[in-house]
Amino acid sequence: MSSLSGRTERMNIILPMEIDRLMKAASFIEAAHAYETVVAPLHAVPSKVACSSCHLREICLPVGLTAAEFDLIDLRMVAERRKLSRGASLFRAGDRFDAIYAIWTGFFKTFVSSKDGRDQVTGFQMGGELIGLDGIGTGRHQVEAMAIEDSQVCVIPYGELEAVARDVHSLQRQLHKALSREIVRDHGVMLLLGSMHAEERVAAFLLNLAHRLRERGFSASALVLRMSREEIGSYLGLKLETVSRTFSKFQANGLLFVRQRQIQITDPVGLQHLLDSVEA
Amino acid sequence: MSSLSGRTERMNIILPMEIDRLMKAASFIEAAHAYETVVAPLHAVPSKVACSSCHLREICLPVGLTAAEFDLIDLRMVAERRKLSRGASLFRAGDRFDAIYAIWTGFFKTFVSSKDGRDQVTGFQMGGELIGLDGIGTGRHQVEAMAIEDSQVCVIPYGELEAVARDVHSLQRQLHKALSREIVRDHGVMLLLGSMHAEERVAAFLLNLAHRLRERGFSASALVLRMSREEIGSYLGLKLETVSRTFSKFQANGLLFVRQRQIQITDPVGLQHLLDSVEA
DNA sequence: CGCGAACTTGAGGCGTGTCAACCCCTGTGG
C-alpha cells in the first residue's frame, strides 16, 4: 500500500486504477486481442496453399501480380504450409538454406547469438513478412528464427522461386524489392542503435509496430506486445529494465497506458514528437 | 616535454619514438599506401567497360560466370564508368534510383542523416563492392553515398541488370547473393551496435577492414584508414573521442601501432581475442 | 610557411547498466 501510494505520487497524471477503468471502458483488451483471434485461427489449416486466395496477397511477396501471374505461381511455386508452436525454431544459424518463409499467421523473432549468450534480436516479423532471406548469400542461415506465438508459415522453396521469378517479371521485381526493403529496414535499425536515446528507440519501436498492425487492418492504438521486455531490449540495444522504465515514463507523461503486454497509445502525436529531431 | 613524459609513463609498453622507428623500419608507411597507389591509378580511365577484363571480376558481381556469360554481360549490361573526387556524392537520400554501382577504385561511405544532423554511417565500401541496393525497394535511394577518396564506379542500370539476370542464371544468383550478404552484414552491425562494448566494436571494425583488404591482395596488417575518427565513430555508434582513446589503448596494450590514419596491426590474434566471447 | 581540420588527452557529468527486492499475472495441482 505504501509502495502504491508512492507510485501514484510520482506519476501524478494517471492513477493505476484509473488506467484499469479506462482500458476496460474502451474495450481495450478485447480490441488488442484482435490480431490473434482474427488472424491466427489455429483450427483452420488448409492443406492446399494458393497465394491467389490468401488474405495476405496484397501485403506478401506477390503484391501487384495479375490474375494470370497468380495462376502461374499457384501452379509452379508449390508452397506447403508449416505449423510452429510458440517457442519453436523455424531454422537456426548454420542450418542449410533451401527455402524462404512467408508468415501466414503468428509472430516471429529473428536473432543472432554470441558465444557468451548475448543475443541480438534483428527483427520481429508478422503476417505477410518474409523470413530466411539471410540464407541466400552463403547457402546457410545466419540467424535463428523463432515463433513467439503459435504460428504458420508458407514454405517457398528457393530454387522454384528463382525459376518462377525468371518468367514472372513482377515476381522478380517483388523479390528484389523485398530484399532491398530488408536492407533499408536494417539501416533504420542501425540509425536507431547507433544514435538514438532510449526514449527515442522505444518510441520508434512502438510506432513501427502500430504502423504495421494498421497496415493489416488492426488498431494502431490498442496493441498487445507479442514479445517480452527482454526481447524488446535486445532488439533496441537496451536492458529490459530500461525498456520497462521507459514504458512507465511514457505512461507518466500521458503518451500511453501500459499494463504488462497491453499497450494503449493515447497520444501518437506526442510519441512521434520524440522522433521529430531524428527523422528526415 | 612534460606532456610527452606523462604520456610515456602511462603507455608503459611502447615509447612514441620507438613507434616511429618501428614503423619506418618495417616500411610501414609505404606498404600502407599500397591500396591507393596500386588500385586507384587516377590516370587510367578506359572509356569502354568490360567486366570480363576487370581485375575485380573475381570479387565483384559477376563471380563465377563462364566465359560465354561474361561475353553476354559485357554486351548487354552496358556499364559506363563514373568518376568522383573525394567528398562528392554518388547519390543522396531521395534521389531517383535507376542504377546500382560497383566500385572500381576508391572508397565510399554510405549514411543516413537525421534532421538534427546526427548521421549514421551504414557502411564503408571498397573496390568490388556494390552501392545503391537500398533504392530498389522504393525506387528512391534511402541513404547517401559519398566518395571518401577519389573514386571510380561502374554504373549498372537496374533495368538492364534485371533483364540480363533473367537470362543468365548465375548472374541472377549472384545478385540475390549480394543482396542477401548485405542483409547479413547489416545484422552483424546490429549485433555490434546493440550489444558490444567500445573496445569490441573497434576491434571488429579493424579486423573486418583488414580482412577485406587481404581479400583484395593487400596487407592485412599495415593499413591506412580512409575515414576520419568521426566517421568511424558514427559507424560504430561511438563518439570520435572514444574511438581515438580506444586506438590509444590498443597501442598501449601492444595490439597495434597507430599514427593518425596509419595503423599497423601487430597482434591480430590479440585483437581477435577481444571478440572471442561475442562471435559464434 | 601558416592556417585549419583532424586527432589526442584530460576532467567531470550523465544515461544506461547492474543488482536486488518486490509485485503481478498465469498456470498447475491438490
Added chain:
DNA sequence: CCACAGGGGTTGACACGCCTCAAGTTCGCG
C-alpha cells in the same frame, strides 16, 4: 476453488562506461 510456484514486469539504489566540453598537438594542404 484455492494455494502455490515461477516467470515476467516494475522500481529503487548505486556503479560505471561512454559522452561532453575543453585545451593542446599534429598533420595536410594551399
